[in-house]
Amino acid sequence: MRSDEYFKNRQIYSDDISGYKLVRRGWFAYATNHLTEGSIGLQDLVETACVSPIYTVFSCSPEVDENFLFRVLKSDELIIQYGVHDQASVDRRGAVRYGDFKKIEVLLPPLKKQQQIAEILDEVDRQISIAQTELRKLVKVFRGTLGWAMERVSGDPRTVWTAVEEAGEVTLGRQRSPEHSEGDFMRPYLRVANVLDGYIDYSDVLSMNFTPAEQEKYELRAGDILLNEGQSLELVGRSALYDGPPGMYFQKTLIRFRTAKVMPRYAQAVFKYWLNTGVFADASKQATNMAHLSAERFEAMRFPLAVPEIQEEVIRSVERVGEVRGHVTSEVAKLKVFRRALMADLFGGGVSAGRSA
DNA sequence: ATGGCAAGTCGCGGTGTTGT
DNA sequence: ACAACACCGCGACTTGCCAT
CATH class of the missing domain: 3.90.220.20 (DNA methylase specificity domains)
Known part of the structure; x- marks a missing residue:
């Protein structure tokens, strides 16, 4: 070109x-x-x-x-x-x-x-390129659908607004360091590169040493949500739901949100909405060459605790678009094969x- | 000890210049 | 004209200092 x-x-x-x-x-x-x-x-x-x-x-x-x-x-x-x-x-x-x-x-x-x-x-x-255009359109539809669903949430009088730290438990991952690069307790961990927009990419997972005490603290459970702590301003807050088996850990460039108060998929939809609408970007601090959403600022953000019925509605509408997206994505994969x-x-x-x- | 974040390293897709 | 050498800008990721 x-x-x-x-x-x-x-x-x-x-x-x-x-x-x-x-x-x-x-x-x-x-x-x-x-x-x-x-x-x-x-x-x-x-x-x-x-x-x-x-x-x-x-x-x-x-x-x-x-x-x-x-x-x-x-x-x-x-x-x-x-x-x-x-x-x-x-x-x-x-x-x-x-x-x-x-x-x-x-x-x-x-x-x-x-x-x-x-x-x-x-x-x-x-x-392949037609399917990819289709995918781009679906991304827009997804944004619209999510925006509409979130309006339902904020418009519902039963919705209670609370700090993120009240809605769930916020933890930063374990920092990388040479002394942890080998040891008796080598365990796989996720980092920014693995947590993409709405899904986790396991194609390149690294490992480091996690002592039993650290394992306790940093082990991921199905239903945990991982968010990017720092990166370019648009990528801060990018999140995905962890749905893998136990035995996986996470690194400090990620924030873990674990909740028993709301449905995890609903929480992830809220975070996705924040990412789309620049809420995370506003909450982040832009350093010279990198933006950071700190755990502290994240914890203070206002989270909408919707009633279960509305939460389910949000999840359903988001999933419908997600399904179509899945079909087209697999179509592209087939064509590539x-x-x-x-x-x-x-x-x-x-x-x-x-x-x- | 913990965690925020400034600063460094490295890979990648590009670019030139110099000596023979 | 070829072979060898060298650098740029950016983004992704890592390192480690420093304040709390």
Whole structure:
């Protein structure tokens, strides 16, 4: 994409671009020292573009469909190949010289077949992007629904307003420190990176040592709500309900809210509403490069104790939207699997082997 | 000892320049 | 033109000082 679109309000490229390389429409360019990260592209925006001299520029021969080749060059399989040819230098990353790059072998079906494959992949990608647009709309619907539900809460005369600390128990997690990085009681713990908007991501869980006494204090129970204590202003207060098994702990960048007075899912909806409407942002303190909602300020926030019937109403309306969201999300996941299977076929499919570049 | 938060580190997606 | 080397800005995450 264009540099000035990617970097809004600042110029990244040199003032003098006379040394830049030209890339015609249909040509490829890859960042010589970042190829292992998949930094390769097909120029299809304008007749002629230019890139920093660090890029290697090439075009393909007439028996190769560039859209097809682009898909292949971007595939996981080839990105692994790039790693093999990467020559690391002192710096963070090495480079893949064109001399090595051009020797990488790829399966090359007849031109007609290449075009078919590229079309199918285009279609799958289009479907994925439609579903993702749908998801974005649902996020708005969700906001609206939640806002409406919370109005019901504040409009109900039976709702009692109380401090967060009265509505439940607020605890900060255990701080990380080198002395806890090993020991006899290594236990998994959650941190900011795991607590996303409304759900917990377990794909990267770290562990540290928790003594039995600490385990008692920091163990999570189903129904606990975890909130981000500090981060950028928009992310402070992002929360999710913990519904996993015992044996999981949490770190100090998270605040735990444990309640017996209201339904946990209702409480999480309230926190989500606070996140949406900037209530958390207002309560946080912005330091030089990080915002913090302290446990103290959180405890003092005014929490609406709605009657059970209204709580259930909030949970139901939020869940209805959540269900549709779940369907679309799994649709996207399926399309991605389908796409991967197609690519895998291409690499294990035993079509005649050829060479490109 | 606890917890608030300033400041540091590191990864990532980018960028250049210099010597041969 | 290529190979090697070097840096930037930002955000995510960690460290550890300091006040209570």
